[in-house]
Amino acid sequence: MTQDTTVCLAELDAHTYAEWLGSGSRTVVVPVGALEQHGPHLPMGTDAILSTAIAEQVATLVGAKVAQPISYGYKSQQKSGGGDHLVGTTSLDAATLVGLTRCLVSSLLEQGVRHVVFLNGHYENYQFLYEGVDLAVRDAGLGAEDEACVLLLSYWDYVSQETLDEVYQGSFPGWDVEHGGVLETALMLHLRPESVWLDRAVDHPPAELPRFDRLPVQPGRTPASGCLSAPRGANAAQGKLLFDQVTADLAADLTAELGSAQAD
Numbered sequence: 001m002t003q004d005t006t007v008c009l010a011e012l013d014a015h016t017y018a019e020w021l022g023s024g025s026r027t028v029v030v031p032v033g034a035l036e037q038h039g040p041h042l043p044m045g046t047d048a049i050l051s052t053a054i055a056e057q058v059a060t061l062v063g064a065k066v067a068q069p070i071s072y073g074y075k076s077q078q079k080s081g082g083g084d085h086l087v088g089t090t091s092l093d094a095a096t097l098v099g100l101t102r103c104l105v106s107s108l109l110e111q112g113v114r115h116v117v118f119l120n121g122h123y124e125n126y127q128f129l130y131e132g133v134d135l136a137v138r139d140a141g142l143g144a145e146d147e148a149c150v151l152l153l154s155y156w157d158y159v160s161q162e163t164l165d166e167v168y169q170g171s172f173p174g175w176d177v178e179h180g181g182v183l184e185t186a187l188m189l190h191l192r193p194e195s196v197w198l199d200r201a202v203d204h205p206p207a208e209l210p211r212f213d214r215l216p217v218q219p220g221r222t223p224a225s226g227c228l229s230a231p232r233g234a235n236a237a238q239g240k241l242l243f244d245q246v247t248a249d250l251a252a253d254l255t256a257e258l259g260s261a262q263a264d
């Protein structure tokens with residue numbers, strides 16, 4: 001990968017980056033993940049690995065760049081990630097994630113980035129990213145008429161009904177228990193097969209959790225595996241379908257909303 005073709009800011013020198021900013025191509029995607037247990041068959045960096053891979057493909061499609069990911073996330077919640085009590089789950093508190101997001105937006109905008117896109121891969125992060133963005137946009141005095149803006153999204157919101165039907169064949173358990181399940185396992189099998197240990201994958205029914213949150217967490221409500229649903233049947237072909245569909249639709253949305261990255 002050369003300076004001309006890489007989409008990763010961390011691999012670019014600052015002068016080439018400045019030239020790129022000056023050329024009118026000014027969309028930077030920030031992948032967001034977590035360091036979080038994902039059961040016995042997936043690595044703890046899964047969320048950042050997936051959001052970064054999706055960001056790199058989308059950036060390639062639209063002519064954007066990808067900033068260093070936020071590799072830690074807000075606390076895992078029992079009903080969406082098994083809980084923050086689980087070994088390996090290493091989290092930020094809300095104020096830290098809000099502050100980090102606010103700093104990144106301010107810094108990127110000050111350098112001349114016109115559009116910042118947060119591409120989230122860890123469910124619990126979303127509202128704190130939103131808050132950090134909102135504060136930074138207020139700090140910058142941006143209004144609706146300004147070209148500069150920030151977009152936020154979680155990648156699973158781009159999975160189409162058609163893809164869901166194809167991947168799950170009618171057995172979709174719901175996004176809330178898709179933790180260490182088919183979606184993440186299939187994507188990892190497509191993108192990083194050397195980091196998936198299917199021989200260690202568990203097979204159990206989706207976790208049944210109450211409609212309320214209870215604190216302190218009752219650890220026994222989380223399946224011992226740490227997975228909220230099983231990765232049963234997950235394969236690389238499903239992962240490719242998910243990846244290709246999500247990145248294509250996301251790239252189309254970014255182009256429609258922000259215009260062609262090459263146009264000034």
Ligand SMILES: [Zn+2]
Pocket residue numbers: 038046047121122179180184
């Ligand atoms: Zn995850």
